[in-house]
Amino acid sequence: MAGDRKVELSEALALGPGWRHACHALLYAPDPRKLFGRIPIRFAVLMQMRFDGRLGFPGGFVDAQDCSLEDGLNRELREELGDAVSAFRVERSDYRSSHLAANQRVVAHFYAKRLTAEQLQAVEARAPQAKDHGLEVLGLVRVPLYILRDGVGGLPTFVENTFIGDAREQLLDALQDLELMDPGIISNLKIPASK
Ligand code: GTP
Ligand code: MN
Ligand code: MN
Ligand code: MN
Ligand code: MN
Ligand code: MN
Numbered sequence: 001m002a003g004d005r006k007v008e009l010s011e012a013l014a015l016g017p018g019w020r021h022a023c024h025a026l027l028y029a030p031d032p033r034k035l036f037g038r039i040p041i042r043f044a045v046l047m048q049m050r051f052d053g054r055l056g057f058p059g060g061f062v063d064a065q066d067c068s069l070e071d072g073l074n075r076e077l078r079e080e081l082g083d084a085v086s087a088f089r090v091e092r093s094d095y096r097s098s099h100l101a102a103n104q105r106v107v108a109h110f111y112a113k114r115l116t117a118e119q120l121q122a123v124e125a126r127a128p129q130a131k132d133h134g135l136e137v138l139g140l141v142r143v144p145l146y147i148l149r150d151g152v153g154g155l156p157t158f159v160e161n162t163f164i165g166d167a168r169e170q171l172l173d174a175l176q177d178l179e180l181m182d183p184g185i186i187s188n189l190k191i192p193a194s195k
Pocket of ligand 5: 076
């Protein structure tokens with residue numbers, strides 16, 4: 001989002017009262033299958049359709065009840081994704097970046113965690129029973145990590161959706177840095193959508 005700024009975690013933690021902290025996570029797992037028998041799926045990467053019609057990652061605001069950023073994140077994952085998330089925990093070692101949304105006095109922290117295929121499938125299977133399903137969360141989606149023969153179908157078309165906050169940049173950075181896709185493909189997509 002225009003005007004947002006990437007900050008170090010130490011700088012974000014020193015912001016003081018008046019700033020709210022939010023944490024979101026990219027959950028992914030390997031998927032060896034091929035679409036139409038020829039296009040490698042490579043990984044299942046989860047995002048969600050939010051109540052506001054935008055795509056984002058599961059997670060949310062860290063509250064007074066939470067003892068740490070990660071306590072807040074794991075509580076939100078439980079609310080939004082259901083009880084299959086109790087099979088793992090997103091930790092500080094999964095932390096990737098922080099962005100300031102200065103106009104809202106919110107700092108959004110981002111995490112990425114690799115799951116087993118079975119853990120990720122269990123999250124998808126249980127998500128319709130989550131507390132916030134049908135309320136804050138309208139459904140999970142997998143991100144297409146390929147480009148079809150027409151040159152636009154797949155990831156290029158997916159990133160033309162509307163995303164909350166810095167979620168689009170978080171997605172593309174993670175796909176590049178975690179080597180979930182060919183880096184050349186990602187740098188072409190990083191040119192901000194003119195919206
Ligand atoms: P409530 O329980 O209704 O308060 O929602 P929540 O706690 O689940 O909060 P939410 O997930 O909406 O996120 C809190 C803040 O982070 C909001 O200011 C959003 O704009 C922002 N936000 C939400 N999702 C993402 C995301 O995927 N990436 C980034 N960077 N920011 C996000
Ligand atoms: Mn078919
Ligand atoms: Mn929530
Ligand atoms: Mn949320
Ligand atoms: Mn919340
Ligand atoms: Mn809530």
